[in-house]
Amino acid sequence: MQAYAVMNVAFLYIAEPYQCYHGASLALALGAYAGVDVVNYYNFPETREHLKRIGRVMGAPEPDMKFLDRSFPIKMHEAAKRLDRVKLMLLRQNAEELNQYDAIVATEYTAGFLRKLGVTRPKLILVLHGAGDRLVDDEALMRDFDFTLLPGPKVEQYSLQKNLVRPGHYATVGLPRMDVCAAMQQDTPEGLFSNPRPFVLYNAHCKRKLSSLPRFMPALFKGFKGQSRYNLVVAPHIKTFHKSLGMKTRFMKRYNAPTIHVDTQSDRLIDMTYTAHADIYVGDVSSQVYEFLVKPRPCVFLNTTGIEWRNNPHFLHWNLGEVVDRPEEVMPAIMRAQEVHARYRPLQEKLVKDSLGDPVLGASKRGAAAIIRFMK
Template identity: 35%
Template structure:
């Protein structure tokens, strides 16, 4: 594996001779297609220009793939894939036997197309390559359907169908070849074998030439889960791009997540020098989760292995990304920022020790992780809860959701079945509020409870649509941007860390314990000391009234809890502090490894 990477500025023509030949062949073949279809070119020595062009493109495509396979010999991430490309081109060439029947050639082409897909698979984060490959497959299928019709059903010369077959195969070869060229021009493989960017950046920062894209440190903010995690680190990415122009900052995720991130930045910040990259979603994930649910995050990470390998650090809000440890170079630094500040056991999981650097909300988590040995001094910073940065700009303005003056209750059950109140008493809670003449209800469960919130899932709640004092949201943007925690007067929940965001302005809380958990001495239920706890909901109305009346008894506890949980967080400063902490850590890494 290469220890360094290419430096210096890019040349005016950043193409190898093989790439230029393939592009030239593509242009020539395109001209031949037009000429052949217009009837202005005759057959040459028994072979049409389409056949000649196809052979030329095939040979150049094979030469290009072979050249890449040997030139990438030191990069195991892509070397074998380029050899698959060679095999695919060889199969197509071998199938072009004079007088070969379609039932032999077509299966060979199908196998070859599969190998060519495998060739460019590591590069499919570049969505244009994926679209081109599917276009090539469509041209190939069209060509071979025409061949089957001509020879299998009509049994005649039919020159029109012959031209469709020849043109389709040529277009397929052109597109497959162009996909390989674009894969090479993406520089994903160059980035993946460049492991000394941090050291070179530390030496050249602030000097001419330090803007070389293969020298600038590359930081990725990854969003492979649901949208509720985005606000917890996006302000850090924005601050990093604004404050450190010598870094290359990327936002990566699904199309839905990128749309949400772009909208947040557009509405709350304005133009920022960020790169947005859509991850390739494998066919196996897409077919199982057509409703838009997240699906297997490990499969997505594995399919985009080359892309992630090209970064110096990946900032993530979830633990599944630790899988990158197994599939990416050891030089990749994994940085974790929290997407909640609750007390559940998952907040103090042993896997946190596997991250290189942690961004923590407050003293509570830092103290506990140090006690458990899951954090080390110098490898974490406290006082980071970036979601509050952009919310603070709203000046705590309370959204008005109901056309009445009733107090509003937010019911936000957790998604994990073994902990959540929803499977046991959720419907009873909704039925109670349907009858209530005192309170409004916002039912906004954890976004993962009904992931993805399809119309069919909403249909299960149609009986509550007739109640104007009930608002049901199974997973819109407002479930994650604190619209509901700001709008509500009373919190009703179980183990969700939403309560922390609700308590940024102390208000009455009521916790549901239908499982009769012995919680009083359990640190994972510490926040249940911030309001009454119910094991039965036979008289829920009276319990809510009691929570309101007794709020003064809990208000100081809530303030103390919030101080311990988020006390180091300065309003509007988490993004800048987080960016500074990450850059400072990477600077230390560069100095240590330089």
């Protein structure tokens, strides 16, 4: 870092608290270098406690944190749950302060707009916060970043083919989130049920056009109430509930039953507790399936729209378990998932390495070292 007496780095979390699980361990690893000062900027007030928690489990000092400044109009949009609009307004209001840093590290593409808002001094660094296969509408914004940390060879190959990154301006390091989640795996989801049965995790995507919740949840509710082999944890992506003014939360809670636990707000939705401890995964297009498969286990995938998924790279993970097209098929598939798992396990092991890198752990330190090399 010959060009810097002190390198000042801002980590930017402009979405819900789940984002800090993708970047905070990287911030801690980077801040451990002599001559590097890191400040964590956050949008949601709850993110502060999550940043503190991550610091504790990683055995690090409490991180420097700052709540992003916001005007009265921004607060009005927040109250109306216009959260996507709030992101751009926050970037605009805080652009002058962020422009004083040497680097800005973000975990979502939206930060690429900072260049259009006059933030020209810092290097913009992107940390991809998933290793899935889904086509992302705004992935072209990756080109607005000076440097990108990629999770594994699969995403590296895709990003190069699409000209989203260029040689010398990216590093494939793994997923820093996995380091945090490994440190938290002692937090088992005890006390959810009054019986010791294994549990199935149902992890639906948050986007309405992709989510399997409306079509498949009634069948899962009926099916799990009528069997005695498994419990069910319903844990959709946390963003499912942040724009609904509480209506989706109240609607989903009606599915709670002695063998069904619906989680709409706990920390377990974002700290990988459920993916670490579930016995079977049921889902649609969430990248969390790869986090679940760090330890190979049975999966069932729900084809909500009847899409032709075979040979489609954006549904590659659907080759890792049985795919069902109709709600009446889901319970039989779950009941035979353990029996048929052996046929999927070899490909699960291969795609986890392709998606998350090998080894899975250590991405935070590898990512920090890559940033240091780039900034030199």
